[in-house]
Each structure stands twice: as structure tokens, then as C-alpha cells.
Amino acid sequence: MWPKPVPIPVEKHRGQGIPEGFFDIDESDEEDVNNASDSDDDETIESESDIEDDRSLDGEERLGDVEITKKRPYDEGTCLTLVWGHAPRLPHPGLGPRAPPASPWFGATCPACLTLGTEPVSKKKNKKNKQLDPKLYKPPTVKELNQLRETENLFNSNLFRLQLSDQGWLKSINVKMPMKQQPFEGKGSFQFIKPSAVSIVGSFASNSFVGPDVCIDLAVEMPRQCFQQSDHLNERYLRKRALYLCHLAGTLQSGHLVQSASFRLCQGDPLRPLLEVRPEGKLGKRVVVALRPVPQSGVFKLARFSPEKNNIRPSWFFTTSDAIEDPYPPTPHHNHSAIQDLATTANQEYCRQALEGHPNIKDGIRLLKVWLTQRKLNKGYGSFGGHIVAQLVSHLVLQKRISVLGSSYQVVRATWVYLAQSDWTNFGASLAEPSMGTPPVSAFHQYFEVVFVDSTGYCNLCANMSKETYERVKREADLAVKCLDNPNINSFQVLFMTPVPFYRQYDHIIRVSHLSRLETDQVRQLDHTNHTLPLAQVPILATLREGLGRRVTAIAVSLEDTPQWSISIDPPASADSLTVGLTLDPVHAFINIDKGPTANTEEAEKFRDFWGPKSELRRFPDSSICEAVVWPVITLADKRLVCGQVVEYLLASRLGLKVIYVADQYETLIKHSKVKPANFEYGTGEEATLAVLSVFNELSKHVRELNDLPLEIISVQGTSPVFRYTDTFPPLATQSRPGKKVTKDGPTCILLNDTSAIGMAPRWIPVIEAVIQLALSKKWPNDLEAVRRIKAAFHVEVAKCLSQQCGLTAQPHPNFLDVLKGGFVFRLRLAYPREVGLLKKHVTPHGVTTYVDTDESRDLEKDIVHIPTITGAVHGLHQEHPSYGPACCLSKRWLAAQMIDPHHFPEIVVELLVAWLYLSPEPHEPPTQPQTAFFRFLHLLASTNWVTQPVILNFNTELTREEVVEIEGMFQSSRATLPPLFLATSYQPSGVVWTKRNPTLQILVRTAMLAKESLTIVEEKLFSRHFDTKLIFRPPLDVYDVLIYLRPLLNPRRLEAVDVNKDQPVVNLPSYQYHQGEKLPVAGFNPVQCYLKELRETYGEFALFFHDPYGGQVVGVLWIPAAMEVLDFKVSALMSIDLY
Structure with a gap:
């Protein structure tokens, strides 16, 4: 039974309900309100604390359990709204069936605030003997009762305190608060009142959205009655915004129009959740509606959220006694989270003025969004989102830098050119008119790394963007312009249809975990309200910038989009890891000494402070004595990881962080773990290759200087993969002696024993092949057999001269000559170019001479003409890009591990495909790390349609544009007769020399499947500390x-x-x-x-x-x-x- 309600005099019992001062402005609020610098920023909504100052109501005349609120449109006077949850505990009608009976005090529902009705009270002091107007208690009509009942059922309870303990109503609708409330304490009250307006904003409103799903952004306007004067302080507005979303979510999920509802963070900002709903039926498969609460116009003044203002009070945020004292530091990033909602309407209008009636401009914006999406630059915290693109293009249109009559191509090109030439880190851009009296751009540079101010003049659209992300956008824009200007590539395919994932774009990848362990100062904690990612990102990037210096040309941050989550679960924890990519400078990245300033200077002291015990004094060849840091390296593979040593040392010593460094994990597959050379560390094979080349150069010199030969030897050209730095396991020099069971002594060679009794194969010693080029002579015969006999005789003569003049062991054969030099076996072949023509020569029975390609002629021409030419070109490519050789070795190792040997996929074809990644790297830059090139090779195999894609390698840009077009035209017109893989070079434009027989179409399909699966494993396991790198090498x-x-x-x-x-x-x-x-x-x-x-x-x-x-x-x-x-x-x- 309900107790009979008794009217309580207003003058008594202040302390019987809400704790004293609950709705009052706290000391920090009062300071802000009374701050003279903010006197022009008073809000349009008065709070209970404002009404306290009214002369008609003194401090003792406020009812303990009664809150005095502002006059509503439906009120005749001021509405007293009962706050439930305090003694006596009277339940709210929306929280359960235990509603109190009708009475003069608790009878009806107030249509303004949707809570229990109250006795109207004027703003003047109530007199005990004052007669109340009986018209105010006239029974409601049936229509009014139905309307009130529907409103109550729709909106449920509407008055909630911001404390976590008083948000139990969320459980009744099965919705969890979509933002972390830390600290939990919060002053003020929240009323849910139906939106004052709902409007379409964003890309759908401007008709510049991109698929695959259609996202409709709705700006849901929260009425001014929902707010109080000090709601700009201490996250009150942002928490009310989140509570408003919760009520919307609970209402929508109870209906039949919504298929699903979930929360998502706007641009990764944990303070700005959105509500995404999918409609019922087929529409929900392609359409998602994003609800974005925004305050009604005029609720807050924009100046309140200027970057220099403080809106988070240290005494509220920090529970410790050593909180920051007055003057309070500015909170620009927190202010940015709030002001984005306030500027929504103005920015939407700015875009409308520029884009309305210009579909070509909108098409250009769509292309730019696709370009950003492929590079994953438009999602996540601090991203270059689509709203920035729309504002930028609108700005360029209104500034006449983009013609409204231009095509979409001209729009994207002009935008890329502008971005590539811009410098928003030092000279930010502003869309606001200079006469608006807004803060200057220089004021924003004091608080943000990147500045791009919107049309209101108060909101920096790039407030959360790091300098590294902006520089990355600039580089991508510059690369895009170069792609457009390159006539030899399909720029549309490269720019808009090729995905550019982070791990394939950068040479080294750093994954920093446990960011929450990083200690940061209170000022930044206050500004970011303990958002882990930006708090850790700034010191980490600053440390990497200073430590790596000129070793890298770019540092980039991977922008991770926060996934959506169900409205019935808590929001996911803030990201506790950061992924950073490095693009190495091939000139400076591999130097293992960091030379510092001269000793005994102020700069030297700073150098020692930064590097700690790693810094030491060293004397350099120029006799200077400087501070220096030395990184231990032995092999060329170690030099490629100097940056890794720098990063791991600095982050551990200065910030106490451990990292997962992704750079060379897969290079272990080309290391000879079970064979150890005597004179050097094997590494990844480069040292062994250099040893072979050194010995070969000596042998080549000996051969060219031989006397008593019938023809002069012009050159000796290597043809084996080792001369192209692409031998997966290069030959190793060693002393060879005859064994007891397997081999035996011969006159000049070690021979095999009777093969029928061999139980073990002899040690593998590869031969290194080369071609001897002779001077021209007219004395060669025209008979093929005679030519072969002369070549055999020449091999005998060369072997004799090498033995007598150079002391080398040589064994001649009819088709080649084996020479032992420096522990390596070289196989030399005499090249006579006319022999190819003799092999093609065919005389018909009628005596007609014709020349027809045969398998033998093709093989010979390939061995003595094409391979030496390609070897020289590829050798030069490796000199320009030292990662090319190991990348080829790794790629060939992977193909072989899939049991696709050179019979099915020739080695030279693999090498040329990898070379294509360096000659035509778009949309990337040429890789500096072999592992990155290997990932790109896998993607090339997995994604390329060889039926429509020709491979044209333009070595040294020897092919003109006209020649390239001619090759492409021939490819299209003769596609049915060409091999499945068309591979043309500057020296073999026919495209059939290397792939005439293999690989077949079936082999290409098989490799594509295997490469796709391997890439999937790489993407899933790359950052695991216990990742088995051999997994993708097991067939x-x-x-x-x-x-x-x-x-x-x-x-x-x-x-x-x-x-x-x-x-x-x-x-x-x-x-x-x-x-x-x-x-x-x-x-x-x-x-x-x-x-x-x-x-x-x-x-x-x-x-x-x-x-x-x-x-x-x-x-x-x-x-x-x-x-x-x-x-x-x-x-x-x-x-x-x-x-x-």
C-alpha cells in the first residue's frame, strides 16, 4: 500500500532528499562561470544553480527531494520534478509497476519532462495562504490521457543522474553504456526528451558516399532542455550524449523496424560513440543508419571549446591529492571531441554550397575516398577520414582551385597536387573567413601537430591526426601524381583497385604492446582523459624520430578501426598496442655507427642523455673525437636490422616498452643452418655470393689474358643465378678430397665409385656456369657438325692454356670446360652466335632453305644470348636495390617448398617477376627489405590475372612509350597464341622467350591458390611472438x-x-x-x-x-x-x- 502523500512545505527539509549541492555547481564550475575571460561565453540554458541565485528563493527554500528545473514550453509555471532513489523510496512509473496512486501531488504525468506531475510553482516565493488556480487541476481529457500514456510508454523514464550507481535503468532495456565513465562521479542530471530535429548529414546527404554498404548518417538533435549550464565541463555533455544513444538504442530495439543495433566509435574516438542500426528486410543487407546525437543550435557557444580552454577540472579527474593546481592547463583534444558535434550543421552547409549541382565534384570525392580506403587511411583514431576529404575539396572548389566544370580526374589530381605541396604541420589551412573573429591558425599549432580548421573557425578537423599520418597522406598523394604522369602503367588499377595493406607497404613493422604501462604526465592525461593510444603514441613516435633520424625516409602509424559491438555488452577496451611502419633509406639505414657531436659540447651532453650508456667517445679517420653509438653487425643481413637494434634499445631504455619487430622472420628460410663456412658468417647468402664473384673475376681475367689461342677471348659472362645474386644457396668454397666408399681418384678429377654400390650421394657441389665470347672471324664453317668439333677443340686448347699458364686444374668436354678455381667449379661454354642460325636452318626436299625455331635452337639462344643479357641487367638492378637478390632467393625457396620446381616454374621467370616489383612498384615504393618484397611477390601471384595482364620489364627505361604500346597491342591481338604468362623485357619484346613451355595455366592457378593461403596465414600470424615461419613453406x-x-x-x-x-x-x-x-x-x-x-x-x-x-x-x-x-x-x- 502506498502511504498517503503529504505536501511538504518548500521551506523545510533541505537535507531529506538529494545530498546537498548535488545539482549545484562545484567549486571548479563556479570558478569557470565567474572567470572574467569566459564572461562572454555564458550558455543559453540556465541550470538549477542559476535559479538558486534568484532573490525569491533562498538556500533554505529548496526541497530536499525536489529539483527545481527551468520552465518548459508545456508548463504554466516551474515544474518540480521528483527525483527517485532517496528516502522515501518512491519508484518512478517508468521503472516498474509500483506507481503511486493519483493525488494532487503525484497524479498526472508532465508532458514536458515525462515524469510524475508536480504542483506548479511560480518563480515568486509561495505564500502559505496563496490560493491555487483550480483550472490547473482540471481532469485531463481522454485524448490527453492517451497521448500521455503513449509518450510515457515510448520514452520510459527520462531523469537520470550521471553517477554509475544511478544508471540501473540501462539494465531494464538491456543496453550498456557505450563509453567508459572514468572517473565515475559526475554532477548534473539528464533528461531524455524526444529529438528536436533529425537531419541527414555526411556523405549520403551530399551524395558522395561509396559502397559496398550505404551508410546514412543521421544527426539527432538533442533539445536544449537536456542540458545545463556547466555541461561543457568534466565530460558531462559527452556522457549525456552517450546516455541519449542508450535510450535511442533501447527504444529502437523494442520495435519492429530494426534488424540489429550496435555501437561504433566515430573515427576511433572513445568519447564519441555512434549507434548503428540496420533496417528490417532486404534493405538491412545493404543499408546501415548511423545515429549521431548533436546538441540543439545555441546550447553551447563554440568559443567555450576553443583549444586554449580547460574543460576538465583536475580536482574532478584525479583522485590523488597532488592534482594540478590553478591555472588549469588547456584540454584541446577533449574540447575537439565535443565541438565536432557542434560544428556538424555548419560544415554540412559548407559542403552543400560547394557541391550542390556539381556531380563531377562528387564523383571526384568518391574516387578520393576509394583511394584512401585502399590504403586504410580513412578509419581509426587520427585518420584522414572522408569528412576531411569532403571539406578539403569543398574548400578548393570555393577557392577556385578546382573548376566546377572539370572532370572527376581533374578533381582528384588537383586535390593530390594540393596535398603533396601542403604543409599543415607548420602552416595549417582554415576554411573560416578571416573576419569571423575566430582564433588564428597559429593558436591551433600550439596544441595540435596537424591543423586544418573547419568553416566555423573553432574545430580543427585534424586534431587527432599525428604528423606521421599526415606525412603519409602527403607521400601517397605525391606518389599518386607520379602514377598519373607515368604512361607505362595502368594508373587507375594501381590507385583505386589495388589494396595497400600496412605490412606490404613498409620495410620494417614495429608492434608495441602494453601501452598502458607507459607513464605519462598529468597534463596529457587530463587532455586525453586517459585514452591510452594517443598518450603512448606521442612519446613513442618522438623517440623514433630522434633515434632513427636519416636512417628512415618515413615513419607511419597503422590506423586500426575499432570494431562495432553489440549494445548489450560493454565497449571494448582501448587499444593497448601500436603498430608503426618504417621505410628505410637505403643510403643511411645500414650504417652501424651513429656519429654524434664533438666531445665537451652542450650538444654532446644532450646526445649522451638520449643514448645513455650506448654513447661512447670514438676517434674517427678524420681525427675528430666525437660521441658515437656503435651497433654490432657481422653480415649484410645484420646491417639490414640496424634499425631494429636502435628501436628495441630506445623503447626499452627510455620508455620501458618491449616490441615485436617484423623485418626478417622469413629470411631464416634462406640461411644455411647446418653448414658453416670457414672464413665468413653465412648470413642469408650474400657473403657467399660475393666470394663466388670475387673468384670468378680473377678467373675471367686469367681467361682473357691467355696466349696462344686461335681466337681472342673478348669476355667471360656469368649465366648462373649466383651472378644475379639470386642463388638460394650459393656455392661454398671447400677443399675436396676423394672418399673411401663413394668417390675415388682419377687423373684430373675425383670420380664416382661403381654406382650400383653407392649407399650415399657425394657432397653437393654445384657448378657455376659462364659463357666465353670470342672475337669475330670469317673462318667459321657453315656446317653445324664442324662448328661443334671446332668448339670441342677450343675447349681442349683453353684447358691446356689454363693449366700451363695459370696452374689451374681444367677438364675439357665436347660442350663445355670445367675449371677449378678458389674451391669453386666453373663450367665455361664457348658461344658462337651463328650456331643458333645453323640449328634453325632447314632444307626442304625441293632444296629450299628455311629457318624454323626448334627447341634446341631456342635453348641455345637462351643460354648464349638472352641469359647473359638478362644477367647483366639484373645484376645492375641488385646494385641499385640490394634487397632484390635475397627477395628472389626467398621467393624461389617458397615456390620450391610448394614442390613447384624449376621444371614447372623456371627460376629465371621467378627472378624476372620479382624484378618487375622493383621496376614497377606502384602503388608502393621499391622495397628495401627482402621480406617485404617477398610479401609483394605472394600478392602478385595471388591476385594477378595473367590472361589480361602482360608483364613488361623496361630495364633502364630502354623501351619508349611507343614500343610499350606496341607490345601491349601485340599482346591483346595475339593473346590466344601466346603463353599463359606473357613476359617481355627490353631485350626480349616478343614475350615468349622465358615462358614458351612453362609455367602452364594449371601451374599458375595452383600457385595463385597457394599464395593466397600463405598471405592469409601471414596476415593472421605475423605479430605473434611464437609464430612458426615455416608454416607457409610446408606443402x-x-x-x-x-x-x-x-x-x-x-x-x-x-x-x-x-x-x-x-x-x-x-x-x-x-x-x-x-x-x-x-x-x-x-x-x-x-x-x-x-x-x-x-x-x-x-x-x-x-x-x-x-x-x-x-x-x-x-x-x-x-x-x-x-x-x-x-x-x-x-x-x-x-x-x-x-x-x-
Whole structure:
């Protein structure tokens, strides 16, 4: 039973309800209100604290459980609204069925605030003997009762205190507060009143949205009655905004119009959640509606949120006694979170004025948004969002820098040119008129790294953007302009259709975790209200800038978009990790000494303070004595990781942070873990390659200087992959001696024993091939057989001269010459260009001479003409981009690990495809780290449609634009007769030299599938501390029809396997020492390759054979479907096949 309500005199019992001063302005508020500098910023809404000062109401005349609120449009006087939750505990009608009975005090519902009705009171002091107007108690009509009941059911309870303990109503509607309330305490009250207006804003309103889903932004205007004077302080406005969203979410989910409702952060700002709803039915599959609460116009003055103002009181925010004292520091970033809502209408109008009636401008904005989306620059905290693009283009249009008659191409180009030339970090842009009396742009530069002020003159649209993100946008814009100016690439494909994920864009990736452990000063904590990401991002980036210096050309931050979450769960925790990308400067990145200032100077003291114990005094070759930091390196692979040493040291010593450094994880696959050379560290093979090239240069000099030869030797050109820096496991020099069981001594060579008794293959010693070019002569015969005999004789003569004049061991053969030099075996071949023509020559029975390409002529031309030419070009490419060689090795290693050996995918084709990534790197810059190039190679295989995409390598820009167009035209007109992979170069424009036979279309499809799966694994596991990098190098075996397992001891390259036996001891190669009469070792002998060759020659028409040439222990067999078909027996179909 309800107790009979008794009117309580206004003059009594102040302390029986709400705690004293609950709705009063606290000391910090009072200081702000009375601050003379803010005297012109008084708000239009008066609060209860304002009414307290009225002469008609003194401090003792406020009812304890009664709140005096402002006069509403529906009131005849001032409405007394009962606040529930205090003694006596009288439930609110919207919180349950226990509503009090009707009475003169608690009878009706006030249509203004939707709470229990109250006795009207005038602003004058009430007299005890004053007669109340009986008209005010006239019973409501049926229409009024229905209207009040519907309103009550729709909006439920509307008066809520901001304390967490008084937000239990959220549980009744199953909605969680979409923002963290820290600290929990908050003064003021919140009323839910239906929106005063709802309008479409954003890209949908301006018709510049992009798909795939259509997002309609609705600005839901919160009426002025929802606010009090001091709501700009201490997150009150932002919390009311969030509560308003909660009430909307609860109401919408109870209806039948909404399929789903979820919260999402606006541009990653934890203080600005949005409510996203999807309509019921088919519309919800493609349309999402984003509700954005904004205050009614005039509620707050924009000047209240100027960047120099303080709107978070330290005494409220910090619970400790050592809080910041007056004067309070400015809170520009918190102010920005609030002022964005206030400027929504003005900015929307600014865009409308510029874009209305100009669909070409809107198309340009769409293209720019797609461009940003592909680079993931428009989502997340501090991003370059679509609203910035729209404002920028509108500004350029109104400033006549973009013609309204121009095409969408001209719009994007003009915007890119402007961005590339802009400098918003030092000279910000403003859309406001200078005569508006707004703060100058220089005032914003005091608080923000990037400044782009909107049309109101108070809101910096780039307030949360870091300098690194802005510089990244500038670089991308500059690169986009260069793409447009490059006639040799499809710029539209590159700029708008190619995704640019973060891990494929930068050479080194840094993942910093546990950001919350980083200590920051109170001023920044106050400004960002303990938002972890910006608090940690600023000191981390500042440290990296100073520490890396000229080693990097760019530092970028990965913009991570906060996922949406259900309205019934708590918001996700703030990101506790930061991902940073580095683009290395190939000139300075690999230097292992940081030279500092001269000793005994002020700069030297700062240098020591920054580097700590790493700094030391060193004397340099120029006799200067300076502070310096030395980073230990041994191999070239170590030099590529100097930046990693710098980053890990600085973040650990200065900030106490640990990182996951992604740069060379996959390079372990091209390290020889089980073989150790005697004279150098192997690394990733570059040192071994340089050793080979050094010895070859000496041999080449000896050969060119030989006397007593019938023809002069002009040059010796290497053709093996090692000369292109692309040999996955380069040859290693060693001393060769005959064994006891496997090999035996010969006259000039070490020979194999009886092969039938061999139980183990000899050590793998590859041959290094080169071509000898002779001077021109007219004495060569025109007979092919005679030419071959002369070449054989020349090989004998060269071997004799090398032995007599240089003391080298050489063994001639009819087709080549093997020479032992410096512990390596070189195989030299004599090149006679006219021999190719003799192989093509064909005389018909009628005596007509024709020249027809044959397999033999193609192979010879490739060996003595094309490969030497390409080797020289690729060698130069590696000199320009030292990461090219290891990137090729890693790419070939991956393909081989998938059991796609050079028989199916030739090595030279892999090398040229990787070279294409360097010659035409768009939309990237050429990589400096091999691992980054490897990721791009996988993407190239996974995403390229080889049927429509020709590969044209323009080495040294020797092809003119006209020649490139001609090659493209030939490709399109003759596509049906060309190989599946069309690969043309400056020296082989036909496009068929390298891919005439392989790879086939089936192999290309297979590699695309494998590359796509590998990329998926990389993206998922790249930042894991316990990631198995060999995972993508283990082939699936279940796709093969037959598996043939090999005997490990007969596999001479078993130590190169991906999963080499851990118990296998490391082979320490002895140092090579020259001695007179040394003998050639068994070189180039691989029983596994001999076995594969026989399988393919014998059963090639029935099956395909797959194997990993780098130590693979299994051969995969795949039946050819056509070979399994049942055919009628025909004698002609036997094709000389033995039947027994």
C-alpha cells in the first residue's frame, strides 16, 4: 500500500532528499562561470544553480527531494520534478509497476519532462495562504490521457543522474553504456526528451558516399532542455550524449523496424560513440543508419571549446591529492571531441554550397575516398577520414582551385597536387573567413601537430591526426601524381583497385604492446582523459624520430578501426598496442655507427642523455673525437636490422616498452643452418655470393689474358643465378678430397665409385656456369657438325692454356670446360652466335632453305644470348636495390617448398617477376627489405590475372612509350597464341622467350591458390611472438595421387630442407687451400634430379611430378586426367612403346 502523500512545505527539509549541492555547481564550475575571460561565453540554458541565485528563493527554500528545473514550453509555471532513489523510496512509473496512486501531488504525468506531475510553482516565493488556480487541476481529457500514456510508454523514464550507481535503468532495456565513465562521479542530471530535429548529414546527404554498404548518417538533435549550464565541463555533455544513444538504442530495439543495433566509435574516438542500426528486410543487407546525437543550435557557444580552454577540472579527474593546481592547463583534444558535434550543421552547409549541382565534384570525392580506403587511411583514431576529404575539396572548389566544370580526374589530381605541396604541420589551412573573429591558425599549432580548421573557425578537423599520418597522406598523394604522369602503367588499377595493406607497404613493422604501462604526465592525461593510444603514441613516435633520424625516409602509424559491438555488452577496451611502419633509406639505414657531436659540447651532453650508456667517445679517420653509438653487425643481413637494434634499445631504455619487430622472420628460410663456412658468417647468402664473384673475376681475367689461342677471348659472362645474386644457396668454397666408399681418384678429377654400390650421394657441389665470347672471324664453317668439333677443340686448347699458364686444374668436354678455381667449379661454354642460325636452318626436299625455331635452337639462344643479357641487367638492378637478390632467393625457396620446381616454374621467370616489383612498384615504393618484397611477390601471384595482364620489364627505361604500346597491342591481338604468362623485357619484346613451355595455366592457378593461403596465414600470424615461419613453406601432400619417398642419404641437398633433422650435426667446411695438382671434385651430381628426369621422360604423358629441389624428401605424382581415359586399341597409338 502506498502511504498517503503529504505536501511538504518548500521551506523545510533541505537535507531529506538529494545530498546537498548535488545539482549545484562545484567549486571548479563556479570558478569557470565567474572567470572574467569566459564572461562572454555564458550558455543559453540556465541550470538549477542559476535559479538558486534568484532573490525569491533562498538556500533554505529548496526541497530536499525536489529539483527545481527551468520552465518548459508545456508548463504554466516551474515544474518540480521528483527525483527517485532517496528516502522515501518512491519508484518512478517508468521503472516498474509500483506507481503511486493519483493525488494532487503525484497524479498526472508532465508532458514536458515525462515524469510524475508536480504542483506548479511560480518563480515568486509561495505564500502559505496563496490560493491555487483550480483550472490547473482540471481532469485531463481522454485524448490527453492517451497521448500521455503513449509518450510515457515510448520514452520510459527520462531523469537520470550521471553517477554509475544511478544508471540501473540501462539494465531494464538491456543496453550498456557505450563509453567508459572514468572517473565515475559526475554532477548534473539528464533528461531524455524526444529529438528536436533529425537531419541527414555526411556523405549520403551530399551524395558522395561509396559502397559496398550505404551508410546514412543521421544527426539527432538533442533539445536544449537536456542540458545545463556547466555541461561543457568534466565530460558531462559527452556522457549525456552517450546516455541519449542508450535510450535511442533501447527504444529502437523494442520495435519492429530494426534488424540489429550496435555501437561504433566515430573515427576511433572513445568519447564519441555512434549507434548503428540496420533496417528490417532486404534493405538491412545493404543499408546501415548511423545515429549521431548533436546538441540543439545555441546550447553551447563554440568559443567555450576553443583549444586554449580547460574543460576538465583536475580536482574532478584525479583522485590523488597532488592534482594540478590553478591555472588549469588547456584540454584541446577533449574540447575537439565535443565541438565536432557542434560544428556538424555548419560544415554540412559548407559542403552543400560547394557541391550542390556539381556531380563531377562528387564523383571526384568518391574516387578520393576509394583511394584512401585502399590504403586504410580513412578509419581509426587520427585518420584522414572522408569528412576531411569532403571539406578539403569543398574548400578548393570555393577557392577556385578546382573548376566546377572539370572532370572527376581533374578533381582528384588537383586535390593530390594540393596535398603533396601542403604543409599543415607548420602552416595549417582554415576554411573560416578571416573576419569571423575566430582564433588564428597559429593558436591551433600550439596544441595540435596537424591543423586544418573547419568553416566555423573553432574545430580543427585534424586534431587527432599525428604528423606521421599526415606525412603519409602527403607521400601517397605525391606518389599518386607520379602514377598519373607515368604512361607505362595502368594508373587507375594501381590507385583505386589495388589494396595497400600496412605490412606490404613498409620495410620494417614495429608492434608495441602494453601501452598502458607507459607513464605519462598529468597534463596529457587530463587532455586525453586517459585514452591510452594517443598518450603512448606521442612519446613513442618522438623517440623514433630522434633515434632513427636519416636512417628512415618515413615513419607511419597503422590506423586500426575499432570494431562495432553489440549494445548489450560493454565497449571494448582501448587499444593497448601500436603498430608503426618504417621505410628505410637505403643510403643511411645500414650504417652501424651513429656519429654524434664533438666531445665537451652542450650538444654532446644532450646526445649522451638520449643514448645513455650506448654513447661512447670514438676517434674517427678524420681525427675528430666525437660521441658515437656503435651497433654490432657481422653480415649484410645484420646491417639490414640496424634499425631494429636502435628501436628495441630506445623503447626499452627510455620508455620501458618491449616490441615485436617484423623485418626478417622469413629470411631464416634462406640461411644455411647446418653448414658453416670457414672464413665468413653465412648470413642469408650474400657473403657467399660475393666470394663466388670475387673468384670468378680473377678467373675471367686469367681467361682473357691467355696466349696462344686461335681466337681472342673478348669476355667471360656469368649465366648462373649466383651472378644475379639470386642463388638460394650459393656455392661454398671447400677443399675436396676423394672418399673411401663413394668417390675415388682419377687423373684430373675425383670420380664416382661403381654406382650400383653407392649407399650415399657425394657432397653437393654445384657448378657455376659462364659463357666465353670470342672475337669475330670469317673462318667459321657453315656446317653445324664442324662448328661443334671446332668448339670441342677450343675447349681442349683453353684447358691446356689454363693449366700451363695459370696452374689451374681444367677438364675439357665436347660442350663445355670445367675449371677449378678458389674451391669453386666453373663450367665455361664457348658461344658462337651463328650456331643458333645453323640449328634453325632447314632444307626442304625441293632444296629450299628455311629457318624454323626448334627447341634446341631456342635453348641455345637462351643460354648464349638472352641469359647473359638478362644477367647483366639484373645484376645492375641488385646494385641499385640490394634487397632484390635475397627477395628472389626467398621467393624461389617458397615456390620450391610448394614442390613447384624449376621444371614447372623456371627460376629465371621467378627472378624476372620479382624484378618487375622493383621496376614497377606502384602503388608502393621499391622495397628495401627482402621480406617485404617477398610479401609483394605472394600478392602478385595471388591476385594477378595473367590472361589480361602482360608483364613488361623496361630495364633502364630502354623501351619508349611507343614500343610499350606496341607490345601491349601485340599482346591483346595475339593473346590466344601466346603463353599463359606473357613476359617481355627490353631485350626480349616478343614475350615468349622465358615462358614458351612453362609455367602452364594449371601451374599458375595452383600457385595463385597457394599464395593466397600463405598471405592469409601471414596476415593472421605475423605479430605473434611464437609464430612458426615455416608454416607457409610446408606443402599440402593430400592433393597428390601418389607419393614417392626418397632415401635421405641419396639426397645430396638434404641439409637445405625446410624441416631439416635437428639432430643432424653442423657441417664445418674446411678452409680452402690451393695446392699443386688439385683435382676437380664430383660437381653437379644429384641422384634425385637424375631420377626425376627419368620419371618425366618415361611417364611424362601420364603424370606430373613435383618435388622440392632444396632437400625435399618426397616426390608428388599427379595423374593427367586425359591419360586415364579409356581408348580403343590402335597399333598407331603405341608409338614405339615396348609391350613386354
